[in-house]
Amino acid sequence: MKMTxxxxxxxxxxxQSAEHPSTEEIYNAVKQKLSRISKATVYNNLKFLIxxxxxxxxxxxxxxxxxxxxxxHHHIICKKCSKIEDFESESLNQFAxxxxxxxxxxxxxxxxxxxxxxxxxxxxxxxx
Amino acid sequence: MKMTxxxxxxxxxxxQSAEHPSTEEIYNAVKQKLSRISKATVYNNLKFLIxxxxxxxxxxxxxxxxxxxxxxHHHIICKKCSKIEDFESESLNQFAxxxxxxxxxxxxxxxxxxxxxxxxxxxxxxxx
DNA sequence: GTACGTGCAAATGATTTGCGTTAAG
DNA sequence: CTTAACGCAAATCATTTGCACGTAC
Numbered sequence: 219m220k221m222t223x224x225x226x227x228x229x230x231x232x233x234q235s236a237e238h239p240s241t242e243e244i245y246n247a248v249k250q251k252l253s254r255i256s257k258a259t260v261y262n263n264l265k266f267l268i269x270x271x272x273x274x275x276x277x278x279x280x281x282x283x284x285x286x287x288x289x290x291h292h293h294i295i296c297k298k299c300s301k302i303e304d305f306e307s308e309s310l311n312q313f314a315x316x317x318x319x320x321x322x323x324x325x326x327x328x329x330x331x332x333x334x335x336x337x338x339x340x341x342x343x344x345x346x
Numbered sequence: 347m348k349m350t351x352x353x354x355x356x357x358x359x360x361x362q363s364a365e366h367p368s369t370e371e372i373y374n375a376v377k378q379k380l381s382r383i384s385k386a387t388v389y390n391n392l393k394f395l396i397x398x399x400x401x402x403x404x405x406x407x408x409x410x411x412x413x414x415x416x417x418x419h420h421h422i423i424c425k426k427c428s429k430i431e432d433f434e435s436e437s438l439n440q441f442a443x444x445x446x447x448x449x450x451x452x453x454x455x456x457x458x459x460x461x462x463x464x465x466x467x468x469x470x471x472x473x474x
Numbered sequence: 475g476t477a478c479g480t481g482c483a484a485a486t487g488a489t490t491t492g493c494g495t496t497a498a499g
Numbered sequence: 500c501t502t503a504a505c506g507c508a509a510a511t512c513a514t515t516t517g518c519a520c521g522t523a524c
Binding site: 222254255256257258262263280 | 502503504505506507508513514
Binding site: 220221222241242257258261262280281282 | 487497
């Protein structure tokens, strides 16, 4: 793997970010450090990092958002404000994988669970 | 709810389709019956049907795909060929929901799990 | 009759591509 | 050196929007 400044800064930004930034947000952030970086480079690198299982992508309302793949975890997403909360449970993963094995011939490599609903704030607001 | 021919045909096509067609595919199929239908109408109706929990959307490699919301089920997706297999398990849903309740204040309304890996065919091919 | 849905064409936004240049290993 | 990565601009693709007209209720 060839390591470039651009790749490093993207990864650096992603690993420090608790949010799940979009391509646009990543581009703007990295631009602070590498003013000449292009969007194509951001796209290329995100694709590269995903292929190498370093970064993970979630699609929320048609927008791609990214995060570093630290450990397998899942997302709890607010339907209204798009806020994402991370959620991790090894037992849930194991439960799911055990269940699937035998039922299908797919070779499962990765699980991605999204739970959709309302966050505390939006739930409070919607009681009219 | 106002029911139109366009809406009916889209729904009709989706409920007969075992695949998970994209907007483009839905448009082409419905065009056979309603030759004057526009893409905007397809988009509008899909959005409408999702809002009313009649249709569900999955995003695979940046492309939106749709299916009728018969029962809550999950997807097993091939990373290579994008083939989608449906997978249903009430006990898995229950396990996940029970686990989350208490850990977070989100009000979960819907669960969506995607399992990524290789289908039988692609797995066989990749043994080089 | 009226609000909502439709078809069309143009606009927008995200992502990809082609290509000449640059830099990592 | 050589190959992968970069930056830029143009191209493509999915989706949205504005608007005049049509139709379900």
